[in-house]
Amino acid sequence: MKFTKRYITIGRLLTAISFLFIQIPASAQEESKGGASAQELADKLANPVASLISVPLQNNLIYGIGPFNGSKYTINVQPVIPFKLSDNLNLITRYILPVVDQRDITGQNTHQFGLSDATVTAFFAPKSEKIIWGFGPAFLVPTATDTFLGTEKFGVGPSVLVMHQGKGLSIGFIANQIWSVAGNERRTDFNQFYTQIFLTHSYKSGASLGITSEITQNWQGNTTLVNLSPNIGAVTKLGDQVVQFSIMPLIPIVGPSESKPDWGLRAVLAFVFPGS
Template sequence: MKTLAFLGSLLLLTQVSPVYAQEASDLAKKLSNPIAAMISVPFQWNYDHGAGPNNGDKVTLNVQPVIPISLNEDWNLISRTIVPVVWQNDIAGNSGTQFGLSDTTQSLFFSPKAPTSGGIIWGVGPAMLLPTGTDSLLSTRKWGAGPTGVVLRQHGPWTYGGLANHIWSFAGDDSRSDVNSTFLQPFVTYTTKDAWTFALNTETTYDWTNDEWSVPINAMVSKLVKIDEQPISLQAGVRYYAASSDNGPDGFGARAAVTFLFPK
């Protein structure tokens, strides 16, 4: 019901504040590119259920600013930051409720400004794990780093590709488990001429330390609108855990997001 209500308000906003179709469609397609040379600030809300033996609940608000930096005529440096604000209850048995910051992931992509002759857009660089969690159950208490990369192609209304990283811990609390984790995010999106975007992706994580998979599949719909000349993308969708770790969430979850765009 909450998702339906969100979509209803999304439709209302599109009627109140229409956007020129071509401009909106172009911006929506840029937003489908994780390393587009455009400042964007997403606020992404996620709800998951079924964690731990007591089927705990978890709500995460990811603040995810994307900031491009022009290095020269040919190259950009794209900064992508994920700062999670988390509320959770009984995610580790009778563990009670925690609320606060979780660990931050900072990624930097060195990316050519022009696609290849075949239309391929790509970027590579480092990813870093920063132990910013404000509670022991919200943090790995580890510093980590590793490589990250993204490759995609945009053809007509379609955007398809994948983003990946691998992070190893190298410092932190010796009493906590080491971090040795691979993240894989294949994605495909379709953007209409009136700036609706339909997206499907997975956010797969493999924990090499504990030999566990987590495979949430996300199906989302978004609409780009303007409010007082400010481009904003509104998104809602559902997720399903095709695989989950022993103490991770399972079944269905939900996602909604508001993204502020700052095109040049």
């Protein structure tokens, strides 16, 4: 497999950061800004429709893609901004803007760098004590700066979240189906289903352990991709700023042989604003 020095360096850096966060004393994590405990914040961050402002930076490294053993580094900027519509209803908006650096994917010795397409989701989330749920629209926005990094299509479809959460335990799924409705007629239509199934256990220190499965079904290309990701995380502080850090392998379980990657690594640094 072909590796570039850049990706090896990034991988080592993410691994070093993960060990740094794992070794932070629990006493430094037990109470956070705004009076909420570290475990309470960890539980809120496990809830995709919690009324909490956060700005996750999700770093993804993937190796062994396609016939040329390509590699891809993606940083997803993923702000989550809630709006209170009434005492019993919130609107949770989630944005994903990917910045991609990929090599040897579209051909031997090729390189693309730039923005990929953005995804915007809005969940109407009624307040609930037992089963947490939300629904709303999902949008695909053609923000890609390179032909090979995007679809050149605008898409729309439904999104839904269902989960159960108790103190220290979160289990549920989030899903969307998006169809292209406008854009470059010469490009292939977009028709894709995505779901993420998650189980997370948090601790008083703000540490968390979990497992996530991501399933992407491309109906247009008749391909299915399934990843499995055990993960470890922690809520802590960088100065006065509350953050959550998590790291996980990306283990490909199902995928077409011509595009299924060999393996990957994900590290997430989320800036949290619990007092908002």
